[in-house]
Amino acid sequence: MPAVEVKNLVKKYGSMDAVKGISFSINEGEIFGLIGPNGAGKTTTLRVLSTLLTINGGSVTILGHDLSKHATEIRKLISYLPEDAGAYKNLSGKAYLQFIANFFDSKEAQAMVNKGIEITDLGVRINDRVDTYSKGMMRRLLVGRALMTNPKLAILDEPTSGLDVINAQEIRRLIKSTAQTGTTVLLSSHNMLEVEYLCDRIALISEGKIVEEGKPKTLMEKYKARNIEEVFIRTVHE
Amino acid sequence: MSGLGNITRKEIRELLTPATFVPIILVALIFGAMGNSMQGIQQQATTPPIIGVIVEDNNTLGSVASSILHSQAKVVFNSTSSNDIEVGLSELRKKDGIALIVIPYNFTDRIRSEHPGNIKIYWIMKGAGLLDTISSSFFNAIIANINTNIAKRLISENTSVNTSFILSPTQRIETTSFKNLEFPGISPDAISSMLSSQSLLIPIIMMMIIIMAGSIVITSMALEKENKTLETLLTLPVKRTSIVAGKIIAAAAIGLLLAIIYMVGMQYYFAGFQFSTTAVSLATYGLVLTSTDFIWIGLSLFFALIAGLALCMLLGTFAKNYKSAQTLTFPITMLAMIPMFITMFADFDTLPLALKIFTFAIPFSHPMMASRALLFKDYVLVTGGIVYVIIFALVTISIVVWVFKTDRLLVGTTKFKWIKGLKRRRF
Numbered sequence: 252m253p254a255v256e257v258k259n260l261v262k263k264y265g266s267m268d269a270v271k272g273i274s275f276s277i278n279e280g281e282i283f284g285l286i287g288p289n290g291a292g293k294t295t296t297l298r299v300l301s302t303l304l305t306i307n308g309g310s311v312t313i314l315g316h317d318l319s320k321h322a323t324e325i326r327k328l329i330s331y332l333p334e335d336a337g338a339y340k341n342l343s344g345k346a347y348l349q350f351i352a353n354f355f356d357s358k359e360a361q362a363m364v365n366k367g368i369e370i371t372d373l374g375v376r377i378n379d380r381v382d383t384y385s386k387g388m389m390r391r392l393l394v395g396r397a398l399m400t401n402p403k404l405a406i407l408d409e410p411t412s413g414l415d416v417i418n419a420q421e422i423r424r425l426i427k428s429t430a431q432t433g434t435t436v437l438l439s440s441h442n443m444l445e446v447e448y449l450c451d452r453i454a455l456i457s458e459g460k461i462v463e464e465g466k467p468k469t470l471m472e473k474y475k476a477r478n479i480e481e482v483f484i485r486t487v488h489e
Numbered sequence: 490m491s492g493l494g495n496i497t498r499k500e501i502r503e504l505l506t507p508a509t510f511v512p513i514i515l516v517a518l519i520f521g522a523m524g525n526s527m528q529g530i531q532q533q534a535t536t537p538p539i540i541g542v543i544v545e546d547n548n549t550l551g552s553v554a555s556s557i558l559h560s561q562a563k564v565v566f567n568s569t570s571s572n573d574i575e576v577g578l579s580e581l582r583k584k585d586g587i588a589l590i591v592i593p594y595n596f597t598d599r600i601r602s603e604h605p606g607n608i609k610i611y612w613i614m615k616g617a618g619l620l621d622t623i624s625s626s627f628f629n630a631i632i633a634n635i636n637t638n639i640a641k642r643l644i645s646e647n648t649s650v651n652t653s654f655i656l657s658p659t660q661r662i663e664t665t666s667f668k669n670l671e672f673p674g675i676s677p678d679a680i681s682s683m684l685s686s687q688s689l690l691i692p693i694i695m696m697m698i699i700i701m702a703g704s705i706v707i708t709s710m711a712l713e714k715e716n717k718t719l720e721t722l723l724t725l726p727v728k729r730t731s732i733v734a735g736k737i738i739a740a741a742a743i744g745l746l747l748a749i750i751y752m753v754g755m756q757y758y759f760a761g762f763q764f765s766t767t768a769v770s771l772a773t774y775g776l777v778l779t780s781t782d783f784i785w786i787g788l789s790l791f792f793a794l795i796a797g798l799a800l801c802m803l804l805g806t807f808a809k810n811y812k813s814a815q816t817l818t819f820p821i822t823m824l825a826m827i828p829m830f831i832t833m834f835a836d837f838d839t840l841p842l843a844l845k846i847f848t849f850a851i852p853f854s855h856p857m858m859a860s861r862a863l864l865f866k867d868y869v870l871v872t873g874g875i876v877y878v879i880i881f882a883l884v885t886i887s888i889v890v891w892v893f894k895t896d897r898l899l900v901g902t903t904k905f906k907w908i909k910g911l912k913r914r915r916f
Contacts, residue, residue, distance in 0.1 A: 264900060298720075298899070301724045302723075302724055303720060303723055303724060303896075303899055304896050304899065304900070305895065305896055323726070323728070326724055326725060326726040326727075327726040329724065330724075331720070331721065331724040332721075333717065333720045333721065335717050336717050336718070336720065336721055337716040337717035337718050338716075338718060339716070339718055340716060351721075351725065354725045354726055354727050355726065393721075396721075
């Protein structure tokens with residue numbers, strides 16, 4: 252059974268069709284990349300799958316639960332990292348992680364916080380107020396928050412956005428190791444190298460439609476491209 | 490385009506939003522409607538008072554008083570016997586009268602023997618607001634006129650009377666009936682002033698809590714959006730109802746704390762102004778709040794606060810950022826101030842029907858009216874108000890939870906196409 256199954260998903264904003272009947276599925280433990288230009292419908296798709304937006308057509312099944320009917324159940328199993336997410340500025344990094352962990356099983360809350368602290372790797376700064384953090388530190392805190400809850404499905408919108416090369420590499424390594432423990436990962440990214448390195452399979456989305464889908468290596472062979480960037484250019488712009 | 494023009498155009502475009510204008514337009518409409526209703530009360534209050542007159546004294550000075558009363562007031566009941574007092578009062582109640590005046594048989598004799606002539610006034614008080622007592626104030630002018638004319642008569646008759654007595658040849662013996670209670674020896678003005686000083690505190694507390702806690706809720710919602718924490722919160726395994734209730738409870742607690750701090754200062758402020766010319770208290774007439782009454786007031790205050798904060802949450806869902814949140818607190822401030830002023834100026838019972846419905850519809854009105862209503866054992870108004878406020882709160886919370894379950898909270902969908910054109914939506 253796939254962890255995520257999307258069939259003919261349609262999402263409209265008023266009269267504007269943001270997502271026009273896309274379909275894809277993600278296997279358990281797989282890292283699936285959704286890539287496409289700005290305004291293609293990536294974030295809308297991720298927001299739908301993370302129970303934030305309602306759908307106008309089609310169906311979405313996450314870990315056996317119908318999104319339209321069992322959003323509450325799904326929220327217990329997923330973790331969503333928005334692209335431009337923030338944290339409560341008056342809290343310390345640790346207090347923020349504690350606040351999030353308190354929504355989950357109380358017996359596991361402390362373990363979650365410890366894991367979050369380890370992922371963020373902020374050292375003593377974890378006790379400082381969030382509003383004193385740099386952009387990179389904030390992103391690490393949020394990635395830590397997203398992965399510390401041991402989600403069955405992690406939905407990550409531009410997970411390394413705003414991070415320097417070293418931090419970005421560390422986060423990629425972390426995502427990879429998280430998937431190896433059985434967590435399914437759905438991510439979007441503009442960084443083609445990241446996509447190529449991380450994803451088992453990718454879907455290229457343009458103007459609300461999936462224009463290509465497959466393993467990065469297979470797609471590169473199909474388009475006789477040296478990297479995913481070339482595949483992206485050819486499928487989206489040609 | 491010049492730099493100034495460019496900046497000005499950009500600023501106007503940013504400020505020209507429904508969030509800026511809709512609350513102001515609504516408040517303007519509310520004030521317009523209130524103004525019309527209040528005008529009705531004022532007109533009613535400044536027309537000649539409707540009275541009844543019993544003149545037992547047929548002598549000269551009794552006739553002077555009687556003719557002045559007949560010329561300056563609308564007399565709907567006439568009699569020459571004080572046995573007709575009950576009949577007169579009953580007649581006046583039917584005809585919306587404000588007082589029954591009795592000029593006793595010895596009125597002239599007492600004045601001529603340099604004893605103040607008694608004018609017995611049986612007031613029928615309908616409300617305790619400032620506007621409600623305008624009629625009785627207007628009537629005071631008539632009594633002053635009677636004094637002047639009697640003084641003129643005494644001087645023209647060359648009567649050698651005491652000069653200090655001639656300035657005040659009559660004295661009033663007043664009894665006021667208000668909400669089925671008799672208040673011997675006291676005028677409507679005095680009752681109104683006693684009730685005002687007793688029931689001013691709760692409206693001010695209510696207003697302060699609502700303004701403070703309401704602002705906290707609206708700003709909290711705005712900051713969730715501005716700091717981009719709302720999306721994360723909405724994907725966590727927590728019920729939407731818990732999010733809404735959590736924000737309301739926290740704001741209520743903080744609002745209450747702020748109000749207490751504020752009221753400590755206000756208490757000292759009011760203490761400096763407390764003085765009474767009547768030297769009587771409501772307790773003299775059995776008008777005291779029991780501990781059960783305080784529980785009723787507390788319940789009314791609590792549910793109105795919850796209803797108000799639910800309303801603030803609803804407004805908060807429209808807030809995009811801290812700046813727009815400031816604009817959205819304005820209608821709440823107005824809704825808290827309007828019933829405070831209405832209850833100060835007029836009694837709920839004496840309001841025109843439209844204003845009565847409007848006042849009742851505002852949840853904050855109920856704790857403001859509760860203490861006075863409970864003094865007169867009007868439990869129907871208090872319990873009815875509490876039931877209404879609970880229903881209002883439940884409906885508003887349901888709407889907020891519904892908004893939390895829809896896309897509106899995040900994408901702020903609007904049906905105004907012209908506004909859509911001004912904005913670019915991100916996906």
